[in-house]
Amino acid sequence: MRARKLFIGGKIRAIRGEQGLTQAGFATKLGISTSYLNQIENNQRHVSASVLLALAEAFSVDITTLSDQDTDRLLADVSEALADPVSGGTQPSLTDVKLVVQNAPSFARAFVALHQAMRRSGDQLAELDETLERSGALTDPTPYEEVRDFFHYVDNYIHELDLAGEALNQELAKSRGVSLKALADYIERRHRVRVVIGAGGEAGAGQGEGDAVGLRRFDPVSRVLWLNPRSPVSTQAFQIACQIALIEHDAVMRRIIEEARFRSADAAAICRIGLANYFAGAAILPYGAFAAAARELRHDLVLLADRFSTSLEQVAHRLSTLQRPGQKGVPFFFARVDKAGNITKRHSATKLQFARFGSACPLWNAHSAFETPNRIIRQLAETPDGVRYLCLATTVSKPSGGWRDPVQFYALALGCEVAHAGELVYADDLDVARAEAFEPIGVSCRICERRECHQRAVPPLKRRLLVDPDRRKPVPYDLD
The missing domain is CATH 1.10.260.40 (lambda repressor-like DNA-binding domains)
Structure with missing residues (x-):
């Protein structure tokens, strides 16, 4: 090649x-x-x-x-912004857009930020709720979107916190290893915080044990950290590590947040939680040991979860963060998708960049995962730019309590470019050399220009429609 x-x-x-x-x-x-x-x-x-x-x-x-992955990511964002009808006028060629992104990246980022500020309504982009439109909340990106973009543009890798998490793991490994009890002993010994698995006597009428806690609740006065007894042990350990980050690395996280220059206090608060989660992931799944195990086990998600006593979601998310300079792992994309197709978590170290607005392509196997729960399904897929991927998807559920309590249900999606497929156990019996084996998928219907797609929900924004009342295809129009 x-x-x-x-x-x-x-x-x-x-x-x-x-x-x-x-x-x-x-x-x-x-x-x-x-x-x-x-x-x-x-x-x-x-x-x-x-x-x-x-x-x-x-x-x-x-x-x-010195890779150009940042350029690919920014190119995708600018192209999608230009595809929005609000941009108007003649659309520049891909060559012109590449020249701007490559030669003036700061200008390109300013353009993307300007486009976000110009969004008007859900009809234009993702049919957002009419109430939000009347309230004016669409004028600027939400705090959640702002934080999501922050992690997106730092490649979902925070070097200082990654090293700190790895150092905590190595310290605990010197004695009995990283476990729920080891983390509980550490936070009590180092920070005088006592871990209690239970509701702490706060559950009221109609509440079960743990309902008042959520996943984690810390009382800085009594120095007690309450954890939900219904949570898996892996989640309880993760939440202790989060609290360690909030106490032990507060100054580092404040500096990172200040340098990010968020527009609101809400975005800064959300980012603080994200940074604490990042540290916890690095502590439970330390970079060096996890990257070595991923290579050894050929990225088998179940075996990695078993080895590190953690969840499939934590493993899949961590695989997408292995971007340490000089020690990079296989570049993965990772997403968590709900039943409605909304992407609730996303990151891509590949050329595939998720749509910022609207749902994901219905032909993507992340949606099919809901039909076969508790199984890892595979898909060879090709995006409109000709790049081919090995895509994995599986479902996870997060029950919160008894019969009347809701259950969170998500699909996890993980994938890499087919050039790296040989490093994954999931590709062993797939014919990645045969072009016909790859299914055509897009990013989002609004920016996908495939002419023949039986699952198209809405027409692409940059193509003129051809409507013939005497002909009827699965989609009631052609594209010029």
């Missing part, structure tokens, strides 16, 4: 700026001409292997961090 050319002029300019060098001085240290460097920085020439090696040698640059 022919190697993909790497256009990273913006990153090269940033490295040169950090070194305080002119183009002439920087080019001399790399052993190339000034004109060649100028062409690289303006994305008129791709970066060769020899230049990458020179960067590593002359400036100690970790060349594994």
